[in-house]
Amino acid sequence: MKHVPTDDLLLFRSCLVSVEYPGVEASTKFVFDKLGVDYAISEKQTCCTGLGHYSDVFNQIDTTAIGARNFKIAKELNRPNLVMMCATCYAINKKSVKLLNKKDDLRNHINQLFDENGLSHLKYEKDDLKPTENIFHVVDILYAKKDEIKNHVKYDLSGYKIATHHGCHYCKVHYEDTIGGVRDPNIMDEIIEECGCSTIGWYDHKRTTCGTGFRQRYSNPDLSFTATADKMNAIDDEDVDILVHLCPNCHIQFDRYQHLIAQREGRNFRAIHLNIAQFIALAMGGDFDKVIGVKAHTVPVDSVIKDLKEVEK
Amino acid sequence: MTNQQKITDSPIDFAEKIINDVKNSKEDGVLKCVQCGMCTSTCPAARHSDYNPREIIERVLEGDISIIEDDNIWNCFYCYTCHSVCPVGNSVCEVNQILKQIAIENNVGYDKLYEYLGFADSYFTAAIGAIPERFFQDIDRDVPGWWEFRQNLEEIRKELDLNPPLMPSEEVIDEVSKILTITGFKQKIEKIRATEEAVK
Numbered sequence: 001m002k003h004v005p006t007d008d009l010l011l012f013r014s015c016l017v018s019v020e021y022p023g024v025e026a027s028t029k030f031v032f033d034k035l036g037v038d039y040a041i042s043e044k045q046t047c048c049t050g051l052g053h054y055s056d057v058f059n060q061i062d063t064t065a066i067g068a069r070n071f072k073i074a075k076e077l078n079r080p081n082l083v084m085m086c087a088t089c090y091a092i093n094k095k096s097v098k099l100l101n102k103k104d105d106l107r108n109h110i111n112q113l114f115d116e117n118g119l120s121h122l123k124y125e126k127d128d129l130k131p132t133e134n135i136f137h138v139v140d141i142l143y144a145k146k147d148e149i150k151n152h153v154k155y156d157l158s159g160y161k162i163a164t165h166h167g168c169h170y171c172k173v174h175y176e177d178t179i180g181g182v183r184d185p186n187i188m189d190e191i192i193e194e195c196g197c198s199t200i201g202w203y204d205h206k207r208t209t210c211g212t213g214f215r216q217r218y219s220n221p222d223l224s225f226t227a228t229a230d231k232m233n234a235i236d237d238e239d240v241d242i243l244v245h246l247c248p249n250c251h252i253q254f255d256r257y258q259h260l261i262a263q264r265e266g267r268n269f270r271a272i273h274l275n276i277a278q279f280i281a282l283a284m285g286g287d288f289d290k291v292i293g294v295k296a297h298t299v300p301v302d303s304v305i306k307d308l309k310e311v312e313k
Numbered sequence: 314m315t316n317q318q319k320i321t322d323s324p325i326d327f328a329e330k331i332i333n334d335v336k337n338s339k340e341d342g343v344l345k346c347v348q349c350g351m352c353t354s355t356c357p358a359a360r361h362s363d364y365n366p367r368e369i370i371e372r373v374l375e376g377d378i379s380i381i382e383d384d385n386i387w388n389c390f391y392c393y394t395c396h397s398v399c400p401v402g403n404s405v406c407e408v409n410q411i412l413k414q415i416a417i418e419n420n421v422g423y424d425k426l427y428e429y430l431g432f433a434d435s436y437f438t439a440a441i442g443a444i445p446e447r448f449f450q451d452i453d454r455d456v457p458g459w460w461e462f463r464q465n466l467e468e469i470r471k472e473l474d475l476n477p478p479l480m481p482s483e484e485v486i487d488e489v490s491k492i493l494t495i496t497g498f499k500q501k502i503e504k505i506r507a508t509e510e511a512v513k
Contacts, residue, residue: 015442018478019466026473044485047442054391055429056413056422058436060336062498069492091393098338106335113495119488172397182397209357213390218448219428223388227357256456295469298456 001179002132004144009039009136010079012070012093014086015047016248023293024085024248027281028138030291034152034284035145039083044073048089054214060099065110067096068124080129083136085277087167087247094135094174100124101131132177137170139246139276142191143179149194154285155308160241162199163271164188165231165254167247168209183207188244188276195283196311199244204234210250217253225261228253232261236269241304243271244279251275256298272304273297282308324376331373334411342403346370352395352405364388366395366405373408381416387425417501420508427509433502440481440489 011032017024032039049066052058058066070093074080084090100107104126111123129135142149166185171178180187185207189199211217211228232254235243245251255273262269274282278292282305288294294301328343350367358364364385372380380386389409396404416422431445444452453460462469467477481489493499 013479019443019463022466022470022473022475026475043479043482046440046481046485046489047436049436050442051444052429052432052436052442055426055432056410056417057426057429057433057502058498059414059417059501062493062496065492065496066489069488095338099335103335110496117491117495119491119495122488122492168392168394172393175397207394209390209392209394211357211390213358213392215387215425215429216390218445218451219425220388221451223358223362226361227390230357230360256452256459259457260455289472291473293469293473295465295472296462298458 002177004136004140005081006036006141006144007038007081008079009037009081009083009141010045010074010077011039011041012048012082012084012089013041013045014084014089014248015050016252017085021248021251021275021293021296023291023296024251024275024277026291026293027275027277027286028085030281030286031142031277031284035142035148037141037145040077040079042073042077045070048086048092050086050088050092051214053092054088056215061106061110063092064096064099064106065113067093068100068110068114069122071097071124071129072122075128080134081136082129082134083138083141085138085275086249087137087169088249090135090137091169091173094131094177097129097131097135101127131174137246139170139187139191140179142276142280143187146191146194149191149280150196152284153195153311155283156311157195157279157283158197160197160304161239162192162197162242162244163203163235163238163240164192164199164206165210165243165245165250166207167245167250170246171207188246191276192244192279195280197283200238200240203238205231210245210247210253212249212253214249224253225257225264228257229261229265232258232269233265233267235271236267240271242279243273244276245273246276248275258299270303272299272301274301324374327376327378328373330415331408331411334414336411336414337407339402339404339407342399342401343370343373343408345401346374346403347401349400351398351400355394355398357390357392357394358388362388366409369405369409369412370403373412381412381419381421386412387422423505423508424512426505430502430506430509433498437490437493437499437502438486440486
């Protein structure tokens with residue numbers, strides 16, 4: 001497996017995590033602290049351009065110039081390892097680093113714009129960051145530390161039926177860097193096993209999109225929700241209690257719209273939705289309100305997790 | 314039909330424009346397409362709409378530039394499934410994004426962008442990426458409790474020991490808006506907005 005650093009990390013703030021599921025950030029910090037991961041957050045870092053980029057409003061130069069500024073912030077803090085809570089931030093930043101290193105014309109163009117406009121301090125030098133060695137998702141870090149997870153597990157979640165949804169922008173965009181499989185993704189299944197649980201593994205549509213499709217959810221909801229229904233029907237066919245995912249876009253699609261899609265399908269979907277960091281934090285004893293942030297969830301977490309039993313030591 | 318080619322035509326020019334686009338990460342992958350249809354068979358948009366990724370590459374290779382005016386290209390989910398399974402290393406997902414940028418450069422498809430100008434505005438003026446406010450009414454209708462949750466966000470974050478949602482400093486905003494001016498973003502957004510206002 002590729003080397004994954006657990007020091008000198010810049011935990012990249014996500015706009016969707018911040019305002020939709022802040023418990024993902026609190027849970028990530030809680031788990032990182034338990035596992036001794038060295039990270040910091042910067043107030044100077046700005047959004048990866050996510051929804052703007054994938055609604056085609058930001059072109060590649062706009063996004064990559066913004067990326068260059070964020071990469072400079074990481075370098076200046078001596079935290080060159082960016083770790084993302086959102087799969088879209090992960091894919092966008094990794095692509096910008098690849099392009100800045102590989103495409104001399106693009107890098108020179110952006111640097112020249114910086115030079116000519118008083119922003120020389122933001123210039124990106126070739127190989128300032130490396131896409132494989134510096135750009136990560138939180139799941140990569142959890143995977144690198146997975147052997148230590150069991151030492152911190154407080155609650156036994158093995159009685160629940162658990163399935164995973166691996167975000168497309170973690171698995172499929174930069175597939176050469178994806179840990180745990182692309183066509184049959186399993187990185188989260190392996191991490192969850194370290195909490196003493198087993199997942200259902202493969203299920204129909206395991207690798208299918210959540211259906212967000214960026215503009216589709218807002219501008220083309222019929223198409224978006226029809227695609228999501230493929231997944232939700234498959235999850236319900238397996239009678240899943242907890243669906244675990246790794247991206248706030250997927251989280252919104254599943255958690256916020258589950259009841260609406262259930263109505264459309266004439267079914268009663270009952271799974272709750274947790275980010276992988278929330279799941280691990282819960283297993284490690286994180287408080288519902290102070291760590292997991294359940295108040296942000298539309299499908300009540302306590303509709304499935306009613307009481308917690310401690311693991312037998 | 315666009316297939317009436319003359320020997321002097323250069324249908325490959327269109328493919329080469331795409332290959333040379335800054336966004337393309339697959340080198341000449343588009344030229345290697347064998348029309349196997351793996352992309353279409355795994356595509357969620359093809360499953361549920363008239364979007365057809367195999368046909369997109371066919372039309373690109375035929376030099377059929379009218380594809381930028383085809384509404385179907387806007388149905389792509391950007392899920393990159395096609396990109397991850399293509400046996401010859403092509404990426405219809407990237408080609409699709411490039412086609413849309415070519416469309417926008419040619420003043421086509423602006424109506425698909427109007428709803429997202431709010432994102433551009435919040436990024437440009439406040440250095441914040443945000444769901445455009447014009448969608449809030451739909452979200453409030455579709456997601457019971459969402460609006461109250463958003464009203465209580467600061468309280469919920471406080472309980473999680475997180476600061477209030479960050480308002481970037483003036484210094485950050487200045488730097489970001491300067492970047493988005495010199496890349497041509499600001500001018501592009503103003504141009505798109507002017508056409509929306511003309512429609513109104």
